[in-house]
Amino acid sequence: MTSSSYPVVSVLRTRHTGYLLITSLLGRLPGAMAALAIVQLVRSTSGDFALAGLITAVYVVAGAVGQPLLSRLIDGFGQVTVLVVSGILSFLAFTGMALTLDPAPGAAIALAAAAGIFTPPLEPALRALWPRLVSPGPPLKAAFSLDAGAQEIIFIIGPLLTVAGIAVFGPVGNLLFAGGLGLIGALAFSINPAPRAASTKRPSNVTAHSGEQSPILLPAVARVAAFTFGIGLPVGALTIVATASEAARADPGLAGWILAVNAVGALIGATVVGIRPLGSTPERLLALCGILLAVGYLPLAATALPALAYIVAAGISGLMLPPTLGQVFERISELSPPAVLTEANGWVVSAMTLGVGAGTLVAGVVVGASGPSMVIWIVVGASTLTALFSLIAFPGRPRVG
CATH class of the missing domain: 1.20.1250.20 (MFS general substrate transporter like domains)
Structure with a gap:
């Protein structure tokens, strides 16, 4: 059987696809780690489960708000700039949340919102690249299915990494660990030629896009x-x-x-x-x-x-x-x-x-x-x-x- 008989093999053999998929998954890990990491951090300080639930909910809802907003910025200014800047801001917000939770829970809630809003939009960025990287038809279908299935790996590995992170770094350090993985993934994804090419080959009418x-x-x-x-x-x-x-x-x-x-x-x-x-x-x-x-x-x-x-x-x-x-x-x-x-x-x-x-x-x-x-x-x-x-x-x- 040739790789053409198995479209998923063809996708993985296409230049850049494996690297982009792996770095995208790395950058998305905080989404699978944050809930457990926040709960464990709160347990080690105030022990207030209501506060843990509130901070987690704020982070999740803010992420849902931020993804389309940041994605629109990508369509206007390119992937590299938005992913790098949002990755840095999200990491700083994770750091601030970890350090302020005990002395200033109100600030920690606000920083949780910032960490969610500035979550690098790696999912939509990768999915916008698939049609550029692979051929239409079965290969593109296989790429989208591969992307969807690979997400499950995040939710298997994420909790395990959280447990390991707490054991090695402690509850505070573990939240920094989660944010750091997101930043590393966003930076690694951004240095690939495909996102850089997408940033330089945007529609020339960027001004018109701003009004679309x-x-x-x-x-x-x-x-x-x-x-x-x-x-x-x-x-x-x-x-x-x-x-x-x-x-x-x-x-x-x-x-x-x-x-x-x-x-x-x-x-x-x-x-x-x-x-x-x-x-x-x-x-x-x-x-x-x-x-x-x-x-x-x-x-x-x-x-x-x-x-x-x-x-x-x-x-x-x-x-x-x-x-x-x-x-x-x-x-x-x-x-x-x-x-x-x-x-x-x-x-x-x-x-x-x-x-x-x-x-x-x-x-x-x-x-x-x-x-x-x-x-x-x-x-x-x-x-x-x-x-x-x-x-x-x-x-x-x-x-x-």
Whole structure:
């Protein structure tokens, strides 16, 4: 078999792609480390879990706000400048947050917002580069699926690095460690020739771009963003579902296995579609993938399953996430004007973040109020909402310019 038989191999053999993917993942690690790092730091100082939750929420929401804003700056001024400056500012904010949390928690909250807002938009930057680096058709489909699957590695490695960072550097040093990894990743990504070429080969009419409407105002792009919010709901709810299932079964460690195997399932899904990309267009596949993702989570409502079977169900629920996100990225690249493609990807990243956050928040409130017995309704409710949001993506709606 030649590499052309396996598009994902062709993608990885393309110049710059492997380096950009790895450095992008390195720069995104703070997003997978920050929540646990903040909680552990607060525990070592005031021990106030409410404060830990508030700071984490501020960081996440600020990140969701910052990604499309910074992405729009990339479309106007190029990738290198924005990634380098935002990486430095985010690292400084992480440093300030770590050093001020104990003496000045109010300042730490403000710095958490700064760390989130200035998170380097590496996800949208990389996705704007894929169409430049790989050929249309199966290779581009494989690149987007590979990108989506590789994200799962972050959420496997991130918590492990946090534990190791606390052991080596302590809670304060660990937060600096997380911020430092983000800065190193952003700088390493930026020195590659591909981002520099994208910065120097922007549309010549930069002034006109400054007056161009945001892509989120295009109804077709807004529908994809809403769809992406919907697929984030069961992903976010899974953290609470896993924790509640562990408590209900009095089985320490079960939650960790559920989340880890879910990530493994996502890696398997990414591998399969990387080797054999889905054949149809994302316009036709988007809604179907979303509905299949929703159905894949439903077995987790069977809380009476034996623990091993429940863990297997968690793996099945992860299979469709990378294929679905791959369709999202490809569809956005089709719908968005090239001059604002990075911003369009930034909105999708924010929509996913907000969906995950909403799923976690609502599931946590429900379990907190009514106990682990509500897991079945959380799963059914999240899957139903995902399926309903998927209807937004059905083809046949009026097109926009």
